[in-house]
Amino acid sequence: MSPRFVPFFRVAVLAMLAWASPCHASGWKLVFSDEFDGPTLDRNKWATRYIYNNETQDKFNDERQRYRDRDNHVFNNGVLSLVARKGEGELFESGLIRSHQTFYYGYFEARVFLPAGRGVWPAFWLEADYDIDGRTWHPPEIDIFEYVINGVEDKANMLHSGPIMKLQPTNLFHYMDQSFVPKHQTMFGKEDLNKDWHVAGFVWSPDRVSFFWDGRHIYTRAYQWLRKDRQLGPPAHIDLNFAVGGKRWAGRHGVDEAAFPQEFKIDYVRACQFTAEADGMQRCGGSEFTPDPKEFGYVSSLNDMPKPVFGNARMAQAVNPNPGVWSIHDGEPVNLDVPIKLPDDYPSNRTLEISIYDPVTRAVASSIRRKLEFDGLETQNDGQNVVRVTMPPLKKPGEYDVVAKLSSQLTKENGASEVRPSPVACGTDIVQPVKARSCRLIRLEVKAR
Numbered sequence: 001m002s003p004r005f006v007p008f009f010r011v012a013v014l015a016m017l018a019w020a021s022p023c024h025a026s027g028w029k030l031v032f033s034d035e036f037d038g039p040t041l042d043r044n045k046w047a048t049r050y051i052y053n054n055e056t057q058d059k060f061n062d063e064r065q066r067y068r069d070r071d072n073h074v075f076n077n078g079v080l081s082l083v084a085r086k087g088e089g090e091l092f093e094s095g096l097i098r099s100h101q102t103f104y105y106g107y108f109e110a111r112v113f114l115p116a117g118r119g120v121w122p123a124f125w126l127e128a129d130y131d132i133d134g135r136t137w138h139p140p141e142i143d144i145f146e147y148v149i150n151g152v153e154d155k156a157n158m159l160h161s162g163p164i165m166k167l168q169p170t171n172l173f174h175y176m177d178q179s180f181v182p183k184h185q186t187m188f189g190k191e192d193l194n195k196d197w198h199v200a201g202f203v204w205s206p207d208r209v210s211f212f213w214d215g216r217h218i219y220t221r222a223y224q225w226l227r228k229d230r231q232l233g234p235p236a237h238i239d240l241n242f243a244v245g246g247k248r249w250a251g252r253h254g255v256d257e258a259a260f261p262q263e264f265k266i267d268y269v270r271a272c273q274f275t276a277e278a279d280g281m282q283r284c285g286g287s288e289f290t291p292d293p294k295e296f297g298y299v300s301s302l303n304d305m306p307k308p309v310f311g312n313a314r315m316a317q318a319v320n321p322n323p324g325v326w327s328i329h330d331g332e333p334v335n336l337d338v339p340i341k342l343p344d345d346y347p348s349n350r351t352l353e354i355s356i357y358d359p360v361t362r363a364v365a366s367s368i369r370r371k372l373e374f375d376g377l378e379t380q381n382d383g384q385n386v387v388r389v390t391m392p393p394l395k396k397p398g399e400y401d402v403v404a405k406l407s408s409q410l411t412k413e414n415g416a417s418e419v420r421p422s423p424v425a426c427g428t429d430i431v432q433p434v435k436a437r438s439c440r441l442i443r444l445e446v447k448a449r
Contacts, residue, residue, distance in 0.1 A: 026275055026276050026277055026278060026279070026280025026293070027274070027275070027280030027281045027282050027293040027297070028107055028272035028273070028274060028275075028280060028281050028282070028283065028284045028290065028293055029272055029273055029274075029275045029277075029279055029280055029281065030270065030271075030272050030281075030284060030285050031101075031103070031106070031271055031272060031273050031303070032045075032099065032101050032103070032238075032269075032270070032271040033268065033269065033270040033271070033285055034046070034268065034269050035078060035267075035268045036075060036078055036079060036080040036266065036267070036268065037078045038075065039075055040073075040075065041073050041075075041080070041097065043433075044100070044431060044432060044433050045099060045100060045101070045433070046097040046098060046099060046100065047097070047098045047099075047100060048067060048069055048073070048095070048096055048097060048098070049067060049096065049098070050067075050096070050098065050127075050239075051098065051127070051129060051130070051136055051237070052136060058096075059243075060241075060243070061243075061246050061248070061249075062246045062247055062248055063121065063243040063244055063245050063246040063250070063251070064090055064091055064092050064119075064244050064245035064246065064251060064255065065084060065091065065092040065093065065094040065242070065243055065244040065245070066087070066091055066092070066093060066094070067093075067094055067095060067096040067241065068093045068094070068095070069095075070093070071083065071085075071093075072084075072085075072093055072094055072095035073095050073097075074263070078267065079265050079266065079267050080097075080265070080266045081263040081264065081265050081266075082094060082095035082096070082097070082122070082240070082241065082242040082263065082264040082265075082266070083095060083242075083261055083262075083263050084115070084120070084242045084244050084260060084261060084262050084263075084264070085260055085261035086257055086260055086261075092244040092245070092255075092260065094241070094242045094243065094244060095241070095242055095264075096239065096240070096241035096242070097239070097240050097241070098127075098237055098238070098239050099237045099238040099239075100237070100433035100434060100435050100436065101237065101238075101271075101433075101434050101435055102129045102234075102235035102236060102237050102304055102305065102435055103126075103235055103236055103237075103238075103271060103273070103303065103304060104225075104235050104236070104300065104302040104303055104304055104305070105204050105205055105206060105273060105274070105298065105300050105302065105303065106203075106204060106271050106272055106273040106274070106303075107201065107202070107203050107204075107271070107272045107273075107274075107284050107290065107291065107296070108124075108126070108144060108201070108202045108204065108238065108269075108270070108271050109199060109200065109201045109202070109268075109269070109270045109271075109272075109284060109285070109287055109289065109290070110124050110144075110199070110200050110240065110266060110267075110268065110269045110270075111197055111198070111199045111266070111267035111268055112124070112197070112198060112199075112200060112264070112265060112266055112267070113194070113196070113197050113198075113263075113264075113265035113267075114147050114193055114194040114198070114264065115147075115194060115242070115262035115263055115264050116149070116156065116194045116259065116262065117149065117255075117256050117259030117260060117262050118149055118150060118151045118253065118254065118255060118256040118259065119149070119150070119244055119245045119250055119251050119254070119255030119256060119259075120147070120148070120149050120242070120244065120250065120262055120264075121146065121147070121148050121242070121243035121244060121245070121246065121249070121250035122146075122147050122240075122241070122242045122243070122264040123143065123144075123145065123146040123147070123239070123240070123241055123243065124144045124145050124200055124238075124239070124240050125141065125142060125143045125144050125145075125146070125238075125239050126141065126142040126144065126202075126204065126236040126237070126238060126239070127141055127236060127237055127239050128140050128141065128227075128233045128234045128235075128236060129234050129235050129236060129237045129423070129435075130234055130422075130423045130437070131233075131234040131305075132234075132305060132307075132346075132347065132422065132423070133347070133408055133410055133420060133422060134407070134408070134420035134421050134422045134423060134437065135410070135420060136234070137227045137228075137233055137234060139164040139166055139226075139227070139228065139233070140163070140164060140225045140226060140227065140233040140236075141163065141164040142162075142163040142164070142202070142204060142209060142223075142225075142236070143160060143161060143162055143163070143164075143185075144161060144200055144202040144211065145159050145160065145161045145200050145211075146159075146160040146161075147159055147160075147193065147194075148160065148249055148250045149250070150249065150250055150251065150252045150253050151253050152252070152253050153252070154249070154250075155192075156192035156193060156194055157188060157189040157190070157191060157192050157193060158186050158187070158188055158189070158193075159186065159187045159189070159193060159213070160184070160185055160186055160187075161185060161186075161187060161202075161211045161218065161219075162185035162211075162221075163209060163221075163223045165223075166228075172221055172222035173219060173220070173221045173222075174208065174220040174221060174222070175210075175217065175219060175220040176218075176219045177216065177217060177218045177219065179218065180218050180219050182219075187211075187213065187218055197265075197267065198213065198214055199212075199213075199214050199215065199287070199289045200212070200213060201213075201215070201287075201289055201290070201291065203291060203296045203298075204225075204236075205274075205296070205298035205300070206224070206225075206298060206299075206300050207222060207223070207224060207298075208220055208221060208222050208223055209221060209223045210291065210296055212289065212291060214289065215288070215289035217291070234305060235304050235305045238269065238271065240264075240266060240269065242262075242264040244260075268285075270284055270285040270287065271284075272284035272285065272290075273303050274293060274297045274298050274300075280293065305423070306343035306344070306346075307343065307422075307423050307424050307425045307435065308340055308341065308342050308343065308346065308406060308422070308424045308425070309340065309341045309384075309424070309425040309426075309427045310338065310339070310340050310404055310424060310425070310426055310427060310428060310439040310441060311338075311339035311340065311341065311384055311427050311428065312324070312339065312427075312428050312429055312441075312442075313326075313336050313337060313338050313339070313402065313404075313428070313441040313442050314336070314337040315328070315334070315335060315336055315337075315442070316335040316337070317332070317335065318335075323429035324428060324429035324430045324442055324443055325442065325443045325444075325445060326442050326443075326444055326445070327444075327445040327446075327447060328394075328444070328445070328446060328447070329446070329447050329448070329449050330393070330394060330395055330396065330397050330446050330447070330448055330449060331393045331395065331449065332393055333390055333391070333392070333393050334356070334366070334390070334391040334392070334393070334394065334402075334444070335388075335389075335390050335391075336354065336388070336389050336390075336391070336402070336441070337386050337387075337388055338352075338354065338386065338387045338388075338389065338404060338441060339380065339384040339385070339386050340384065340385050340386075340387060340404075341382075341383055341384045341385065341427075342374070342385060347408065348372075348374055349408050349409065350371075350372040350406045350407070350408055350422065351369055351370065351371055351372065351406065351407050351408070351409075352369070352370055352371075352372045352387060352404065352405075352406060353367065353368070353369045353404070353405050353406075353407060354367070354368055354389055354391070354402065354403070354404050354441075355367040355402075355403050356391065356394065356400045356401070356402050356403075356444065357400060357401045357402075357403060358398065358400060359399065359400070359401045365394055365396070365400060366391045366392055366394065368389060368391055370389070372387070372406065394444075394446045396446070397446050397447055397448045398446055399443060399444070399445055399446075400443070400444040400445075400446065401440050401442075401443060401444070402440070402441045402442045402443075402444050403438050403439065403440050403441065404438065404439050404441050405421050405422075405424065405437060405438035405439070406421065406422045406424060407419050407420060407421045407422060408420060408422060421437035421438065422437070423435055423436070423437060424436060424437065424438070424439055425439075426439035426440070428440065428441060428442075430442070430443070
């Protein structure tokens with residue numbers, strides 16, 4: 001799913017990569033999964049737009065679909081269907097899911113039922129997330145699979161799989177199944193691939209990647225997750241999306257509009273990371289299709305990019321009736337102790353912003369900004385730092401969300417200055433995504449005197 005243009009930026013990445021070849025160790029550890037057993041999409045696990053344009057981008061290339069939420073994520077008997085249907089004019093409406101959680105390396109697996117019809121373009125892939133300063137990079141990208149039917153060059157028995165290789169040699173294959181043709185990174189099935197359920201699996205390790213289809217080893221090739229400046233890229237998130245058309249590929253010979261609506265069905269998505277510890281398992285999430293960790297294990301010091309973690313905020317002279325909820329009276333100052341655990345060697349050019357929002361109208365009732373002075377922070381026994389802030393009294397009774405974020409002022413390649421929120425993790429009593437650009441600290445109840 002390569003875009004025509006995404007800005008590039010030069011910026012240092014916090015983590016260092018440990019290069020190593022596969023080794024014998026304990027096995028796979030499940031770190032992320034969704035079995036889609038609920039009635040609706042779990043928004044603490046998934047977003048429904050791409051990360052670009054302030055996480056609102058609803059297409060990637062020159063496709064004809066636009067990603068929507070209305071009727072495009074359908075749940076039935078433990079299966080999520082991303083539904084593509086004809087919209088207004090030449091456009092289609094379709095569905096996408098993007099994981100909030102991010103990863104360095106691992107084994108990724110999804111059980112899927114592929115759609116039919118000329119113009120379909122479902123995909124399962126790994127995309128670079130935010131770096132430590134909140135910038136995005138492309139490449140790197142790994143297409144676990146893209147399934148395109150354009151009726152001529154790409155047919156229903158063909159599947160594309162491979163990383164974006166703009167910076168690296170394209171011929172360093174360690175293994176290829178006879179069904180795989182490296183010129184276009186295409187696997188050929190003996191029959192159409194959209195007649196039954198299939199399991200796509202992918203091992204991403206520091207120096208190579210391996211693709212599996214229904215447990216069959218299709219290829220292993222050399223690969224490094226690098227930005228255009230050859231530095232380690234940001235961690236990756238998981239994308240599954242159902243694109244339609246596009247003049248360059250899926251819609252090169254038109255779209256069979258009469259074949260729609262179509263569904264890209266997903267039974268489950270799982271991610272496991274390799275561990276030498278005792279909790280490593282032979283199988284990822286119990287899947288019989290998991291590749292042998294003794295053959296496809298790896299050594300790495302990374303499993304994600306370290307992020308600042310906001311903890312449970314506390315309030316002086318306030319009542320705490322429920323976890324994550326604090327109660328005060330109107331006219332009283334808002335005194336907050338905000339715990340935050342900073343990674344080692346975290347950049348010092350950060351500004352802390354704390355805002356009090358009306359959760360219904362999103363209007364800001366109060367906000368403060370202050371430079372995060374590392375030297376002046378109190379450190380608790382658990383390693384968390386505490387930032388103490390006092391905000392003006394709230395005069396209007398009601399319920400409010402107290403939200404914190406970190407930002408930094410950066411310089412673009414063209415010399416212009418910009419302020420970007422930095423990725424953080426939320427370790428509060430309020431359930432929210434594990435990775436975000438802001439964290440809800442508490443729910444504040446303001447009562448009339």
